[in-house]
Amino acid sequence: MIAVDVAHAQGDFRLEAAFAGGAGITALFGPSGSGKSTVIGLVAGLVRPDRGRIALGERVLVDTAAGIHVPRHRRRVGVVFQDSLLFPHFSVRSNLLFGRWFAPPAERRVELGPVVDTLGIGALLGRRPATLSGGERQRVAIGRALMASPRLLLMDEPLAALDLERRLEILPLIERLRDEFAIPILYVSHAVEEVARLADRVVVLDRGRVAAVGAPDDVLKPSRGVAGDRFAVASVLTGRIGEVDAAYGLTPVRHPAGTIWLSGAIDAPGRAVRVVVRGTDVALATSLPRNVTIRTALAGTVDAVATGAGPNATVDVRLDGGDVLTAVVTRKAVDDLGLDAGDRVHALVKAVALDERFQV
Amino acid sequence: MIAVDVAHAQGDFRLEAAFAGGAGITALFGPSGSGKSTVIGLVAGLVRPDRGRIALGERVLVDTAAGIHVPRHRRRVGVVFQDSLLFPHFSVRSNLLFGRWFAPPAERRVELGPVVDTLGIGALLGRRPATLSGGERQRVAIGRALMASPRLLLMDEPLAALDLERRLEILPLIERLRDEFAIPILYVSHAVEEVARLADRVVVLDRGRVAAVGAPDDVLKPSRGVAGDRFAVASVLTGRIGEVDAAYGLTPVRHPAGTIWLSGAIDAPGRAVRVVVRGTDVALATSLPRNVTIRTALAGTVDAVATGAGPNATVDVRLDGGDVLTAVVTRKAVDDLGLDAGDRVHALVKAVALDERFQV
Amino acid sequence: ALAEGTVTVFAAASLKNVLDAAKPGFEQESGKTLVISYAASGPLAKQIESGAPADVFVSADLKWMDYLDKAGQIDPASRTVLAGNSLVLIAPVDSTAAIDLAEGADLAGLLGDGRLAVGEPKSVPAGAYAVEALTALGILGTVEAKFAPVESVRAALALVATGEAAAGIVYATDAKVEPKVKVLATFPADSHKPIVYPAAVTKSSADPAGAAAFLAYVETGPGHAILLDQGFTDAK
């Protein structure tokens, strides 16, 4: 949906990035100062790139070679800025409705009610931005961008100032936008889990360059980048929702390698679902342990063991059925168990370690 | 060290909070709009409370009954604001040095070099705040507050805009301040892990009231509050560092219930250490499993099993030696294994799930 | 004329008292409305030159009347002189100084290190007369450096009234009404050109008859008495 290929210099910093984002959520990931906000600014039309091309589907937004630079008010790109930038002279309500006035009537797909409810800002509607708390401001900023019914949503760390609970309430709203209205989203975040669970595609920036692009489970492998943080390792498994275990409030996800138990009831039997599993949440066993509280055990074969000088190792397990699940374990454990490529193993995942609210 | 007992109204919001913080880090925790920044503002002297008393050790900062209100520039309280508030007309260097000029020479304990290095802002010293990225701004703001060598540090979500790597580099700096200079810190954060691992004491605010106060492991139990989020459940275990396993880069922490393996070498044999374990990272086994990558197994007795209508249960395990470790498991697992108070269990904790960088 | 039955007079500000006093009588006698615009003679002349709706121009000196005359803006036949004035030397009322304004008078000595308030000679008629008179008395050189030139006679009067200036040269009519000054002496009439207030009907006047009637009313009619009453002199 979105294709970016730009070069832009500001001060000593030089951005030179080319990537394409799909229909869903494309995450921009990378350390502070790597150029994430700059990319957002270029796509939104806040900054004119030195050279390059930005296209949204068929529509060319920027093409310096062809002299095209669609002005920002014609881009219909909603932006949630890193520092909210609410209009100080308008009430919260007017801030929210601002973009709606300018959206073509036929495209006003987002209504005030649900946005306000989901963001929990009903009590703030008559207030001025100056009297809001940090998190309240950020929620209003999200609402303001949504209310413009944009064709592309750019979100620059929209949830950083929010508590987990609130974050978990807002994420489904973002996902609904993506799904119901087919609005692609470019999403800047520092939170690995958020990225791993939300994004269809991750673009990793590092000092102005694209260090990696791909599906979250590919990109977030330590061998493939992301500053080697083991907490950033995650795998995505695809399965089908089974019949809810009503007595225990658990939902089974049927996977060729076994059943993945999700905490909470998801009443959508047969629906395909992606489950994101953090590498640190996986343990491996050479024989199926009994009498343990871990309910999910997936069968597979060790594909590769990657070790280095550090204490940890990543073990790629090709699950029965084809998905690859990566586990992060200590090197000592690999040696103790004598794990090697080709070994049959059981991958143990705690049901409670999976966040059902993040699943789709 | 810090004692707060205030009432203050702004708009419809009413803060009525009394709590005391100790020598280390006191976390202010609570949902968006619960009054955290307001408390920071009251302690810093930005806002005059309607009534109440705030004291820092022997020193009374505010006492409305006695008509005392120490002006903010005499409080020597360093603040990292939620929206950085750097001086736009000064370079980064001048911003950093601002507070130092005003600190009594004898109390200028913090030097520019180490602060700049730790925050990774050496390349930015000549720049203006307007040209900084969001995370860069926040790092400079942290440095500015530190450089004033304050007697109390107030930090309002200082790390929210930062990536994990950077965050993990800055945390030790904050801890050093706390320890070397004995500067108490009031720390606002939405990140449960950050709070659980940093804080000596947690104050939970909810709609302007103190909902809970206590040690992290007490307060963050779901039964005791914090919005019932299972990811917020954490326990703190105290042990002694043993001899590093150099070959594997692991550090054993000796605990009466068994050995806790930390990823990474911490060369401080004999030192007492606190290890924070998230409830969702703990699995329970009625017999010690073999052939599993989980290296840490702590022996103990089930103290209590708390179940509700939801799919999950929290199991408090009194470990041998006395510490309580809380595990979050599915209700189904509790039933399958027939867990009940008095049962002997092994608590399994993945070494890699513990973040050695957070340990003290 | 601004409107039917109106006579518009552009007059030097120093004649305000006189003309305002004459207004009701003239209006009653002629049945016309009298509108008077007071300002400095220079701007008034330039305004008439650029098409101002004036029927009558009354100047405080000859030069601006001549200016309009040369520009063909007035009816030369209607040109007349309404009144005259005399020039006096004044000092603050508490002053004990005395002087006889004869040739070579020691005005410089009277001033000491004080100043002599006068109208700016280039722009204010009274200033020009003062320079002329001092020249005639042969003492300009001794006092010129002590001038305090201002933009109107009234300002000169104020400087003396406040004691700021040791003395000043103003019209007799001005000195008469200011209790904080006293007249030390009157300049001999032959030490300067006659001080006159020339008047004329403008070329563009829509009511030359009404304009002429006004001039007559002030020059020889009931207005004349008012002039004399306020200290103006006959200009012959």
Place this chain on the structure above:
Amino acid sequence: MTALSPEAWTAIALSFRIAAVSTLVSLPVAIAVAFALSRGTFRGRTLVEGLVQLPLVLPPVVTGYVLLLLFGRRGPIGGFLESAFGVVLAFRWTGAVLAAAVMAFPLMVRAIRLSMEAVDVRLERAAGTLGAGPLATFALVTLPLSLPGILVGATLAFAKALGEFGATITFVSNIPGETRTIAAAIYTATQTPDGDGEAMALTLVAVLIGLSALVVSEWIARRAPGGGR
């Protein structure tokens, strides 16, 4: 106050009308010029700035003469306005409005521009991303956020229009009921022997009107959206 002559009351009413109309009429122009100067990067910018500032640098009488030359009945602009639209400024109260507006223009533009330059351009950019074009952004963001400067500009202009007399009397003379403002009346009174009493009374009135304008503008500033920040 009963001491004031009917003529004086006429002058007061006229002054008030001239000050109000000149302020209101020049405000939009001043806003446009201030915006162009604060955001535009066109050629000849400094020239425009200088031109705007001119009436401040020149003695008011000179400005009056320039107006007389340009806008007088026989001046190029004045002649055109009269023949094309039948608009006559010379010696009418409308001419006094023009004089007051021209004299106050530099003050207005400067104050408004100052506020406009203090508006965070990032807010304007945010409005753009929400679909607001340049005009809408100006009307909904830049303009309301420049309100302090607009109010100050208007108050200064109003006050200046009350006190203006040099340019006015030179351009449109001092005709009672048409162009004799309080300031001109005060001036005339000061030029008259025994006019001090009237001058003082009129001065008092001028001061009172000026103060009221100030109080009103402060009141608006406080009540305005974003005022009580």
Place this chain on the structure above:
Amino acid sequence: MTALSPEAWTAIALSFRIAAVSTLVSLPVAIAVAFALSRGTFRGRTLVEGLVQLPLVLPPVVTGYVLLLLFGRRGPIGGFLESAFGVVLAFRWTGAVLAAAVMAFPLMVRAIRLSMEAVDVRLERAAGTLGAGPLATFALVTLPLSLPGILVGATLAFAKALGEFGATITFVSNIPGETRTIAAAIYTATQTPDGDGEAMALTLVAVLIGLSALVVSEWIARRAPGGGR
């Protein structure tokens, strides 16, 4: 330019000196008053505001009379200044400086105040938490961030001082070499039937000086810390 008489050159030099000195001398006072008005909540605020605004509302000649009454040798303030410090303003260029400063004061205060009120008080509070007392906060935060208004105020005051003549001539007369400024010289020239040539030449000079001041202030604004935002 060679057409200008030596007297004219004297007037130009004098005007420049008077404008520069009056701007520099009144700037600190204007800054202090603007700060008091923008942050203070003292009684009689509106009174002070009105007083500051007064010279704008009154015809300049009236202001000149008031100065004469107050600061003349026999005036209460003038008498005190002379007996206590031997300072004489009457008929001196220093008096012209006072007149220019008083006339320009409302413009200066308003511009500076506008900028001061736009300074984010949260930055001042942040300075406070870093140990800066009220004075240091003012000097290091409020003042530099008000620079745009200070520059505009200074430019306006300088321009106004160049053009001021009504109050000056009434207060300190029009003494060549001492108090005859360009504005007074232009005025005098315009009051002479054949003075148009000289008036035009002097006007040109005044305009040039005014423009230079403008250009200099813009240059400072651009180069100043925080200028190029």
